[in-house]
Amino acid sequence: MDKISIAIDGPAAAGKSTIAKMVANNLNYTYIDTGAMYRCVAYYAFIHQVDFHDEEGVCNLLKDIKINMLPGGIIMLNNQDVSMAIRENEVSMGASIVSGYSRVRSFLVSQQRDMAKGGGVILDGRDIGTVVLPDAELKIYQVASIECRAIRRHKENLERGIDSDLEEIKKEIAERDHADMTREISPLKKADDAIEIDTSDMSLDEVVATVMDLVSQKLG
Numbered sequence: 314m315d316k317i318s319i320a321i322d323g324p325a326a327a328g329k330s331t332i333a334k335m336v337a338n339n340l341n342y343t344y345i346d347t348g349a350m351y352r353c354v355a356y357y358a359f360i361h362q363v364d365f366h367d368e369e370g371v372c373n374l375l376k377d378i379k380i381n382m383l384p385g386g387i388i389m390l391n392n393q394d395v396s397m398a399i400r401e402n403e404v405s406m407g408a409s410i411v412s413g414y415s416r417v418r419s420f421l422v423s424q425q426r427d428m429a430k431g432g433g434v435i436l437d438g439r440d441i442g443t444v445v446l447p448d449a450e451l452k453i454y455q456v457a458s459i460e461c462r463a464i465r466r467h468k469e470n471l472e473r474g475i476d477s478d479l480e481e482i483k484k485e486i487a488e489r490d491h492a493d494m495t496r497e498i499s500p501l502k503k504a505d506d507a508i509e510i511d512t513s514d515m516s517l518d519e520v521v522a523t524v525m526d527l528v529s530q531k532l533g
């Protein structure tokens with residue numbers, strides 16, 4: 314097999330995007346950050362003062378939203394670089410709310426499938442292995458303890474210059490995980506054929522090596 318499709322799903326701050334980027338880099342694959350796309354929808358609602366809970370209002374904005382992903386992890390929303398703005402906590406919570414709307418999901422899932430056409434891609438999110446790419450050759454379900462994820466996200470926020478309180482972060486990611494796992498449409502769950510990796514006690518390099526081993530097995 315030449316180029317495969319890789320799906321990485323899991324709860325918030327489990328290290329999915331960091332690992333996906335590193336593996337994509339090693340393999341020269343395209344990385345698609347699907348969480349950033351939900352964040353863009355939430356951010357757009359936020360700047361247009363549309364309440365995240367106003368489903369009709371949020372869905373009416375979709376026709377005006379154009380998302381592009383540039384090399385280097387740059388996220389463009391209607392030709393504006395929003396890579397940093399979409400990481401704010403308010404937008405994270407908003408993303409979790411708007412991701413429960415079926416019109417938002419179908420709008421983004423169809424773009425994700427288009428981008429993934431032809432393989433040689435690695436997508437991370439919540440529903441990649443179950444809904445977006447059910448035929449992906451390699452599916453990973455990446456987890457870590459809530460303590461560990463909160464500490465990592467807190468540190469990351471501080472490094473990015475984003476205000477952060479560890480207990481708040483822990484509460485926020487627990488709330489978001491609960492919403493993501495219990496929503497009606499495409500809830501976060503491990504695909505039956507996904508391989509679970511608990512990264513709590515692993516370094517980034519160890520996780521990358523584990524995923525690269527799995528890729529080698531698939532490539533035969």
Ligand SMILES: Nc1ncnc2c1ncn2[C@@H]1O[C@H](COP(=O)(O)OP(=O)(O)O)[C@@H](O)[C@H]1O
Nearest residue numbers: 325326327328329330331465469512515516517
């Ligand atoms: N195995 C690991 N060991 C230490 N830090 C990690 C590990 N995996 C991820 N991180 C760090 O945790 C933070 C959150 O990771 P991220 O990739 O944004 O998670 P996700 O995409 O699942 O939300 C990042 O700062 C990342 O560098």
Ligand SMILES: Nc1ccn([C@@H]2O[C@H](COP(=O)(O)OP(=O)(O)O)[C@@H](O)[C@H]2O)c(=O)n1
Nearest residue numbers: 325326347348349351408409412438439440
């Ligand atoms: N494929 C995806 C990706 C993200 N999401 C939603 O978007 C939110 C933000 O995703 P993210 O991957 O950027 O979040 P983090 O794990 O980086 O904190 C999640 O909490 C989900 O509600 C989704 O529903 N489906």
